[in-house]
Amino acid sequence: MTPTLALVPALDLLDLVRIVGGLVLLVVGGELLVSGASSIARRLGMSTLVVGLTIVSVATSAPELAVSVDAVLQGQPDLAVGNIVGSNTANALLVVGLAALVAPLAVQRRLLRLDLPFMVFLGVAFLALSLDGHLSPIDGLILIACFVAHVVITVVVGRRDAATEAEQPGEASEPDEAGETDEDEPLPLPKAILWLVLGLAGLVVGANVLVTGAIGIATAFGVSGLVIGLTIVAVGTSLPEIVSSISAARRGDPGLVLGNVVGSNIANLGLVLGLPALLPAPGDAPAGIPVPGAVIALDAPLMLAAMAALLPVAFTGYVIARWEGAAFVVLYAAYVAYVVLAASEHDALEGFTLVMAGFVLPLLAVVAVGLVAFEFGVRRGRALADAKPGDHPGEAPRESRTRRTD
Numbered sequence: 001m002t003p004t005l006a007l008v009p010a011l012d013l014l015d016l017v018r019i020v021g022g023l024v025l026l027v028v029g030g031e032l033l034v035s036g037a038s039s040i041a042r043r044l045g046m047s048t049l050v051v052g053l054t055i056v057s058v059a060t061s062a063p064e065l066a067v068s069v070d071a072v073l074q075g076q077p078d079l080a081v082g083n084i085v086g087s088n089t090a091n092a093l094l095v096v097g098l099a100a101l102v103a104p105l106a107v108q109r110r111l112l113r114l115d116l117p118f119m120v121f122l123g124v125a126f127l128a129l130s131l132d133g134h135l136s137p138i139d140g141l142i143l144i145a146c147f148v149a150h151v152v153i154t155v156v157v158g159r160r161d162a163a164t165e166a167e168q169p170g171e172a173s174e175p176d177e178a179g180e181t182d183e184d185e186p187l188p189l190p191k192a193i194l195w196l197v198l199g200l201a202g203l204v205v206g207a208n209v210l211v212t213g214a215i216g217i218a219t220a221f222g223v224s225g226l227v228i229g230l231t232i233v234a235v236g237t238s239l240p241e242i243v244s245s246i247s248a249a250r251r252g253d254p255g256l257v258l259g260n261v262v263g264s265n266i267a268n269l270g271l272v273l274g275l276p277a278l279l280p281a282p283g284d285a286p287a288g289i290p291v292p293g294a295v296i297a298l299d300a301p302l303m304l305a306a307m308a309a310l311l312p313v314a315f316t317g318y319v320i321a322r323w324e325g326a327a328f329v330v331l332y333a334a335y336v337a338y339v340v341l342a343a344s345e346h347d348a349l350e351g352f353t354l355v356m357a358g359f360v361l362p363l364l365a366v367v368a369v370g371l372v373a374f375e376f377g378v379r380r381g382r383a384l385a386d387a388k389p390g391d392h393p394g395e396a397p398r399e400s401r402t403r404r405t406d
Contacts, residue, residue, distance in 0.1 A: 015216035022210025023236040026063040029202025031240065033059045036195030039186035057263025058271065062199075063237040065272045066207030071225075072276040074211060077289045079218075082229025083237060084273050085299045088123075088265045089230075090238040092306040093332035095245050099257045100325025102249040107258060107314040114153070115262045116311055122146055122269045123304040130291040130300065137287050140277025147270025210236065226292050227343040230299060231336055258314075265307060302335060 037055045064087050068080035099105060125146060129139040187195065210233065218228045241264055245257040277289050313324050341349040 015213040015220065018209050018213025019217070019232065019236070022206045022208075022213060023239065025202045025206025026066070026210065026237060027239050027243070029062070029199045029206055031199070032195045032202065033062055033199030035187065036192045036197075036199055039192035040189065040196065042186040043189055043192065057260060058267045059199075061264050061267040061272055062203050063207070063240065064268055065275065066203040067211060067233060067237055068272055068276045069279065070204075070207045070211045071229075072279050072289060073282070074215070075282045076211065076215060076225045077276075077281075078292055079211065079214060079225035079229040079233065080276055081273075081289060081291055081295055082226040082299070083233045084268050085295055085303050086230035086234025087238050088268050089299075089303045089306050089335065090234050090332065091241055091261045091265050091268075092303075092310060093328040093335070094235070095238060095241045095261055096257070096310065096320065097325040097328030097332065098242065099245040099249040100320045101322055101329070102246055103252065104322060105249065105257055105320040105325075107318045107320065109318075110157070111258055111262060112311070112314060112318075114157070115150075115259070115266070116307075116314065118150055119262050119265050119269075120304070120308050120311070122150075122266055123300075123307050126269050126273065127296070127300045127304060130296055133291055133293065133296065134286070135273065135277045135289040135291060137278050140274040140288070143270045143274035143277070147266060147274065150266055150270070223343050226294065227339060230339050258320075262310075299339075306331070 037059050064083055067083050071077065071080040071083070096105070122143070126143065129135060129142065135143075186192065214228045214233055215225065217223075217232075218225050241260060245260060248257045248260075273289070277287075279287070281287055309328075310320075313320055338349075338352065340346075341352055
């Protein structure tokens with residue numbers, strides 16, 4: 001009896017060590033990959049804007065990609081889907097919320113016009129493709145095509161903006177959405193390639209160790225891989241975004257925070273979900289990724305709502321204030337609490353659900369609608385006050401609009 005009782009805690013402790021070690025390897029590997037990939041891209045002549053919205057966002061999604069591919073190959077598709085949905089929810093609520101608590105986040109017009117709506121669109125596409133309970137290889141190709149389309153649009157818009165800036169001499173060099181200035185020097189090419197290889201190796205090894213530990217803990221506690229993916233693995237693979245976003249907020253670089261979060265979510269939905277759907281399933285299972293009914297019914301809609309919530313919050317004054325960041329963090333904590341209570345079938349689940357659905361969420365919706373309506377009124381008043389003879393009566397002069405949105 002005694003050896004058996006002693007063996008179970010040892011196994012649980014070993015799985016915990018695997019998870020912690022895997023997360024450390026993922027974070028270190030992700031940082032090395034970001035540094036190496038960004039330097040190589042800039043050595044090849046790519047602009048820092050394009051690097052920030054493509055290379056960096058994809059690189060910070062590399063932990064999710066490594067974990068998802070490894071989970072599918074090990075026959076744990078629930079863990080892969082939970083990892084992506086949970087990571088996107090954590091990015092939209094936890095990462096943005098924590099960064100806004102450090103410093104209010106100013107929102108650039110480009111994010112509101114293009115990237116945020118595209119992120120929400122891709123979330124809707126994922127949910128629509130998942131309604132049959134399965135992401136087929138064709139669905140994966142559709143998601144990848146959407147991701148590639150966003151990359152192409154980003155490159156085209158980036159080149160156009162770079163050409164526009166080149167035609168306006170005399171302006172000081174400012175940090176762009178990648179958080180870098182023109183004076184920042186990339187790594188030497190040999191060192192950048194070494195960092196890239198080491199980062200990829202760290203991601204592969206870390207993902208394998210993390211998935212093994214997560215499966216062990218899920219088995220020991222009788223919890224599904226989906227729950228582990230939505231909570232522990234999701235937060236763990238979002239650590240690069242958390243660390244980089246808090247650091248960027250402290251440096252006064254809000255563009256990097258929101259650009260990284262939005263770009264990472266787009267990469268997660270398009271690339272990280274699309275590629276594993278192309279892999280052959282183990283055994284006699286059909287190719288693709290099965291999507292659990294709980295994800296379709298609850299987790300994916302909540303992820304979509306969390307991403308869509310960035311639109312009105314960012315629109316109100318083009319700033320995400322500290323209190324809005326605090327609300328995001330509280331909402332994420334409530335979401336994790338619900339997932340844990342539902343998984344354990346706790347007695348408090350019914351009362352918790354009643355309070356959240358009947359009071360907290362409707363109150364937040366009313367506040368959001370009120371803020372948007374107030375912002376519309378404020379902008380219209382400013383436009384009428386600033387309008388000059390000959391201007392459109394409902395539109396502010398170009399100089400005033402630029403000043404408020406930059």
